[in-house]
Amino acid sequence: MNVLTVKLDWVLDKEHCGYAFAGICWEKSFIPLDVWKAGESNTNIDEIVHPDINQEGMWCTLLGGLRKGQAYDSVKFKSLIAMEQSGVRPSYKSGHISENFMKNIKRKGLSSHRALESQDSKIVAHNERFLQKTAKFDVANGSLLAAYQTLDDINRLDDSEDEGAKRERLWKEIEKANKRYDKAKKEWRHQADIGERLL
Numbered sequence: 001m002n003v004l005t006v007k008l009d010w011v012l013d014k015e016h017c018g019y020a021f022a023g024i025c026w027e028k029s030f031i032p033l034d035v036w037k038a039g040e041s042n043t044n045i046d047e048i049v050h051p052d053i054n055q056e057g058m059w060c061t062l063l064g065g066l067r068k069g070q071a072y073d074s075v076k077f078k079s080l081i082a083m084e085q086s087g088v089r090p091s092y093k094s095g096h097i098s099e100n101f102m103k104n105i106k107r108k109g110l111s112s113h114r115a116l117e118s119q120d121s122k123i124v125a126h127n128e129r130f131l132q133k134t135a136k137f138d139v140a141n142g143s144l145l146a147a148y149q150t151l152d153d154i155n156r157l158d159d160s161e162d163e164g165a166k167r168e169r170l171w172k173e174i175e176k177a178n179k180r181y182d183k184a185k186k187e188w189r190h191q192a193d194i195g196e197r198l199l
Contacts, residue, residue, distance in 0.1 A: 130191045137184040144177040 014020035022029040026036045056068040079090045093099060151170045 126191070126194055130188075133184065133188045133191045137181075137188045140177065140181040140184040144174065144181050147174045147177050 026033065029036070031039075052072065056072050057064070060068060083089055147170060151174065
């Protein structure tokens with residue numbers, strides 16, 4: 001069974017159940033428009049009472065569910081009366097919508113902080129690698145310049161057999177130094193490109 005089949009079965013199930021689209025679209029429901037507009041735009045209230053309802057019982061018969069619902073409503077009504085008379089709430093939370101706003105703001109702030117910390121750690125690690133590549137590049141560049149300087153000094157001397165052998169060895173060293181220089185330069189440029197993308 002592929003993902004597309006599962007999604008299609010889910011949509012067909014919602015179409016056949018008869019209440020899914022009526023719960024999200026006024027034209028599909030029998031609720032008066034004024035009542036629809038006065039209601040909440042989400043199902044948060046229904047979701048909040050799930051834990052309380054589940055404590056009253058699950059998989060009840062129709063009559064059993066009705067009686068348990070009546071008992072639940074009665075207890076909630078008594079709690080509301082007690083709160084109005086004494087000012088003592090059934091929980092430490094005020095239940096005001098501002099609490100949810102503050103919680104959402106803190107959650108978003110924490111999420112943004114974690115994202116920034118992750119980016120900062122990547123930047124710090126990159127800077128360390130960049131410094132390492134820069135140091136290798138400087139060493140390779142210095143070695144190459146030193147080899148060329150030595151070759152230039154030998155060229156100033158007499159063209160003897162010993163100097164010719166030294167010159168040959170130097171050319172090999174220069175070739176190796178050039179390869180190290182090109183490799184270090186390539187790694188340095190690659191690390192610099194990564195840094196630009198991070199910024």
